[in-house]
Amino acid sequence: MDPGSTCGRPGRLALVLATLLAAPASALEPYAIAGDAIPAALGGVSGDAARGRAVVLDRTRGNCLICHQVPEPGEPFQGTIGPALAGAGARLDVGQLRLRLVDASLLNPKTVMPPYFRTEGLRDVAPQFRGLPALNAQEIEDVVAYLASLRTP
Template identity: 55%
Template sequence: MARSTITIAVLFASVVHVANARADGLARYEITGDGIATSLTGAPGDAVRGRTLALARTTTCILCHSGPFPEARFQGDLAPDLTGAGNRWTASQLRLRLVDASRFNPDTIMPSYYRNEGLVRVGRNFAEKPILSATEIEDIVAFLATLRD
């Protein structure tokens, strides 16, 4: 009896997980107002990993943004300074900015990190897939939310 209950619970959990994914593999999310209130992964991100990602040249954050990162050389000045980002924006707003910055400014040069349709000038390696995973988005959101004045 207990074994069948466990099997049913595992099957139910699998169905719920699949229901939260879109056909293209991206997590479902709902934009409410000026943000995405719910985590893309269903769990909070890791701020330490988020800091590492934000400072990595592969995510391009630091190429355009500057912030309280004394060890990072050649910080950008094309976009807002990230100092105090956690005071200026909620986690919900930060999440939407990372997922699809064009929702705020259609002419932005900031990439839509968690979108795979309607993009132009996409490199072959990024065609039909997001730049960042849902986990990476959540990690960066967790980190940016820690940046307080």
């Protein structure tokens, strides 16, 4: 038997399985950056604009309204720190929108835009949220779909 094999070695196999099971369930889907964009959807999932709108408007999840204005006249207390999101889909393609959501600091290290899909190098994260992205891959893709649908300034 090969000395590196786990066959016939229950102790080593258990260690390998324990290591795999102990890996964080929140492991982020890998992505590749091309220029100023992430061209491929995170995790290969498709976004839904209606779900993305809900994330953008939800002040406990995306909390986008704290900094941005969206074309939602009935939504009070919209921010002005970041750019207005009306027309975002006409200004940026889906890959550019995706990178800005994933981690805008990759484009501008001094940005105040939070990284919604990064877990490392963050400050002041409550213990129950450490190691978790602010939005998961599906939520990122949903927000990208919503923002891409905003074509009119």
